[in-house]
Structure formats: C-alpha cells, structure tokens
Amino acid sequence: MKYLWLMLLCAAGLATVAQTRREDIYTDFVLYNKRVALEKDLRERVVAKHFAAALDSNTEDGYLSACWAVEQFLFDGPDVRRGFEQMFTGYDGLSYDTKRAFLEAVYAVGRDRYRREMDSLLSREEDARLFALCAVYLHRVDTGVENANALKIRMVERFPGFDTIPVLRELQGYLSFRRPALPAVGELFAWEREMGVKTIYSFQRWDRDYPGLAIVQNADGSFVRDGDGRLEVFEQLARSGPGLPYFLTNGNTPQGVYRITGTDVSKTNYIGPTPNLQLLLPCEGRVDTLERYRVLLPPGWRDYAPMMEAWEAGAIGRTEIIAHGTTMDPEYFAGRPWYPLTPTMGCLCAKELWNVTTGHPLVSEQNNLVNAFLGTPGRQGLLMVINLDDRRKAVSREEVEALVRVDEKAVRAGGDKKNPRLLTGGGKNLRKEDRRSVR
Known part of the structure; x- marks a missing residue:
C-alpha cells in the first residue's frame, strides 16, 4: 500500500540526491559594497x-x-x-x-x-x-x-x-470567516506515516508577522533528528512583503497541502544560490479536483476550512510559491517581529544570514532544510502549511517538539495503528478511485 501511494505521488527513484555543503554556496550579491549600493x-x-x-x-x-x-x-x-x-x-x-x-x-x-x-x-x-x-x-x-x-x-x-x-x-x-478549532495534529502525522509519504510540516501563526518552524517526516514516519537525537527544526517565514491575505497574488503563503516536485537553484538575486524546494499548488500545471486534494488529508482534516486555502488560491490562479532562502539584507526589517528573517512575495522563506565579506552564508536554515529532506531517498513528497494559533510570538521549538512527542508516544504504544479514528477512510481503507485521484 505504501508503494502504491508513492507511485501515485510520482515519487522519485531510490537514489539519495547529493546534499549541498554550506561552504560551497556563494553569491557576490550579498557583499557589503553591493548591499550599500543597492539600498542607495x-x-x-x-x-x-x-x-x-x-x-x-x-x-x-x-x-x-x-x-x-x-x-x-x-x-x-x-x-x-x-x-x-x-x-x-x-x-x-x-x-x-x-x-x-x-x-x-x-x-x-x-x-x-x-x-x-x-x-x-x-x-x-x-x-x-x-x-x-x-x-x-x-x-x-x-x-x-x-x-x-x-x-x-x-x-x-x-x-x-x-x-x-x-x-x-x-x-x-x-x-x-470565523476561525474553527484546530484538529489534532497527530492525525496528520499518522496519516502520512500510513501512506509512506515524505512530508514537510511548516507550523505558523495566524499573524504571519511571527516566524514559524518546519520539520521533516520521512517516508517511514520518523522525524529527522540530528546526530544527538534532537528534532531538527528550521525557521521559516510565511509572510509576504505586503502581508495580503492568502488568496491574492503576492499575499501570505496559503495554508494547506503542496506537492514537492524536486529542488532547483534560482537565478533571482534576491532568492540567491541556495537550493530551493519546488512546490505546486493545486491546479498549478495540471487539472485538479477538490476530491483529489482532500484525499491528501486525513478524514478529520478534510472539512477544516483553513486547509482549503491552498486549494482556493490555486483555483484562483496563484502560482510559483516555493520554499527558498534569501539574500536580502535583514536590516531593511530591523525592529519588525520577524527580524532577521525576510518576507517575500508569498513563498516560504527560510532564514539565511550572509558573510558580507566572503559572500558565503553564515547561517542557512534553507540549506539545512533541503539537506534534511534529501537525507533519505526521494526528491518528491508533500509540504503542509498549518497555522497553530494566534499567539503573537514566533513558533517555538518546545511547541513543535511537544507535538512530535505526543505522536511518537502513540506510535510506541501502537496508538496510530489501533486507533480507528486515525485510520477511518485512510490507508488500507482508501477506495480505488481515491487512490487514482492523487495521480
């Protein structure tokens, strides 16, 4: 069943794609004199x-x-x-x-x-x-x-x-709009584990002035951790420059499900040379149906309206939302709640800080995220953007670790396999036509 699901998602072959070393990333666009000249x-x-x-x-x-x-x-x-x-x-x-x-x-x-x-x-x-x-x-x-x-x-x-x-x-x-209660995040983790789909979760606030955190769940359901066993988290900003609503061009990144189709390197100076994750909204580059989109979510999330933002944005015509880094000088945004991250025109933008003398990144959350995603076989999968709540603060490591800890405790106890609520309509119970719908 997991193999079938991967085939339906058009997953890549079994060879692991080479990861990028941070010290090999370079651009002269961030050099001090160029930044000064650009601002002027x-x-x-x-x-x-x-x-x-x-x-x-x-x-x-x-x-x-x-x-x-x-x-x-x-x-x-x-x-x-x-x-x-x-x-x-x-x-x-x-x-x-x-x-x-x-x-x-x-x-x-x-x-x-x-x-x-x-x-x-x-x-x-x-x-x-x-x-x-x-x-x-x-x-x-x-x-x-x-x-x-x-x-x-x-x-x-x-x-x-x-x-x-x-x-x-x-x-x-x-x-x-009146905001509904957030369904159990563990249902998402359990659903993707059952399907065997490599997935990035980007947890955000309703107020996108505050940065979020992304984590990576491997196809086997495990979460990417560092050599010391600590959950790897990656800072991401889902705010656009103007801060417009999700359904308008150049608005904030819509909540919902995106397909990861691979990686690329942008030729745009403001995005920079760090590998990005290529994403597709529903209806972008293909004929989609709401049923095909909904089956990517567990039953308890299919009627949760905020996760339909990506569907609605794609149907309206939004395109070219990707997950990338940034070469923009964060000092443009000093004093803003998201500093030192930088907003974009609607993409997910990870924190990158550059050495303005050498042109190499000092910090690249983007490269870390891409390497974490590529650390196991396959270049394709899903990315989900989820607003957790309306607290006016950045999403913290502790919050995300707590979500994962509850899920992993359930796995150890066999909870996701024994709890019928998590499997209703999913996994082995998927109808043949539902499986076809995600091709």
Whole structure:
C-alpha cells in the first residue's frame, strides 16, 4: 500500500540526491559594497526620484517600480506619501499592473492612513481583483461584522454574478470567516506515516508577522533528528512583503497541502544560490479536483476550512510559491517581529544570514532544510502549511517538539495503528478511485 501511494505521488527513484555543503554556496550579491549600493539606488532612484516626477504615461513605469520596492522592502516616509497622493489622483488613468502594484503597496505600509481614498476607489473599481484589494484594506481597518457585511453588499451590487468569479467568491468567505478549532495534529502525522509519504510540516501563526518552524517526516514516519537525537527544526517565514491575505497574488503563503516536485537553484538575486524546494499548488500545471486534494488529508482534516486555502488560491490562479532562502539584507526589517528573517512575495522563506565579506552564508536554515529532506531517498513528497494559533510570538521549538512527542508516544504504544479514528477512510481503507485521484 505504501508503494502504491508513492507511485501515485510520482515519487522519485531510490537514489539519495547529493546534499549541498554550506561552504560551497556563494553569491557576490550579498557583499557589503553591493548591499550599500543597492539600498542607495532603491531609496534615492527607484522610490524618491520616480515618485518625485509628475505622473503621466512616460513616468508610469517608474511609479510601478517604486511601488514594487515599497511593498517588498516596506519603505515609507514623505517620498512614498507624495507618490501615493499622485497615484490616488491619477488612478483611473493607470494600467492594470500599475494599479495592482499601487494597491499592494498601500496595503503594505499605509495600514489605516488611506481609508477615505480606498473607499472612493472601491466605489468605482470594476475589476474583480482590484476590487478585492480595496476591500481587504477596508476590512483590515475595521474588522467588525457591520463593516464586513457592508463590504459584501457593495460587492454584490457591483458584481451581481460574484459567485461565478473565484476571487470574489473567496473574498466573500474571507469577510465572513470565523476561525474553527484546530484538529489534532497527530492525525496528520499518522496519516502520512500510513501512506509512506515524505512530508514537510511548516507550523505558523495566524499573524504571519511571527516566524514559524518546519520539520521533516520521512517516508517511514520518523522525524529527522540530528546526530544527538534532537528534532531538527528550521525557521521559516510565511509572510509576504505586503502581508495580503492568502488568496491574492503576492499575499501570505496559503495554508494547506503542496506537492514537492524536486529542488532547483534560482537565478533571482534576491532568492540567491541556495537550493530551493519546488512546490505546486493545486491546479498549478495540471487539472485538479477538490476530491483529489482532500484525499491528501486525513478524514478529520478534510472539512477544516483553513486547509482549503491552498486549494482556493490555486483555483484562483496563484502560482510559483516555493520554499527558498534569501539574500536580502535583514536590516531593511530591523525592529519588525520577524527580524532577521525576510518576507517575500508569498513563498516560504527560510532564514539565511550572509558573510558580507566572503559572500558565503553564515547561517542557512534553507540549506539545512533541503539537506534534511534529501537525507533519505526521494526528491518528491508533500509540504503542509498549518497555522497553530494566534499567539503573537514566533513558533517555538518546545511547541513543535511537544507535538512530535505526543505522536511518537502513540506510535510506541501502537496508538496510530489501533486507533480507528486515525485510520477511518485512510490507508488500507482508501477506495480505488481515491487512490487514482492523487495521480
């Protein structure tokens, strides 16, 4: 049965892929002089100079670049506010791409500063995705039920067929969301152990300002530990630069199940040369069904709505979410709750700290994670992103160790094999059509 499941996941061959030594990783992008020059260029040319120009068709591309810099590096100040004022005034004449970058940047750094202006844009925006960007901004300003209902009414009035538009259908659910209780995490561990699937679990907070921790469960159900027998944990940030909701492009990493299709090395300077894990959302690069997605979860998790975020994001069209490292200078984010990790545009980003003299990493949680995953045969498997709770602090080693300890205690006692709740509908009880559905 485990062999069948691995075949259905298109698992790689039995040879272990070579791991990467940290000392062999190098990039000149992190060298001190380059970092200084980049920051100067971003602040003085990309943001200040572009936002100082009169906004017209000739300068719009510069404004778009400035908005990108704002949402990624969270720049703020007089130059940014002046640029935003011009863009609010000239909004109707902007291209779609510039409008989207602008609304993302406003969400990133203008937390409640532009309620009146965003309300005005919402009242006349005819594009569903841009309407959603305005709506989530206004919902963040006032999360009350009355305001949420008012936003839903305005959506229905503007888009009578909203329920046929995936992004608006998800917006409606987002505005109505009430957080359910988290199912037993041990059910996930037991399910993947029974299936024989190599799995990474990325445990996060609902408030993605706070970093999470990832662990690796081997195909035999054991968890990766170091030479002293200590559980290996890997710091990961699942926050995007703008911090948008999961269903919007450049939003926070959605909760749910991803397929790990292998490893790669990015050509993007900001991601850097450390091997990354290639991930696929549901519906990304293939025709998927909700049934095919749900069977990847144990029965007790299939109706847990937060784990459907990845499914909904994929159905809406989000793509290219991977698990990678970073070459960005963490000092851009000094004082933020996630420091010294760096946000991305929606990927899972592990902590990497670089020697700015030699160009080699001092710390690479990303390389450690990839090596842990590749330490046993196979380059493919699953990755699950799970919000544990709403505590305003980084996920701790102690929390994750406690989850694993409960699971391993159950295994030693034979609990996962004797407890019918964990096996209902799973493992040997999988219907033939369910097994086919995950191919």
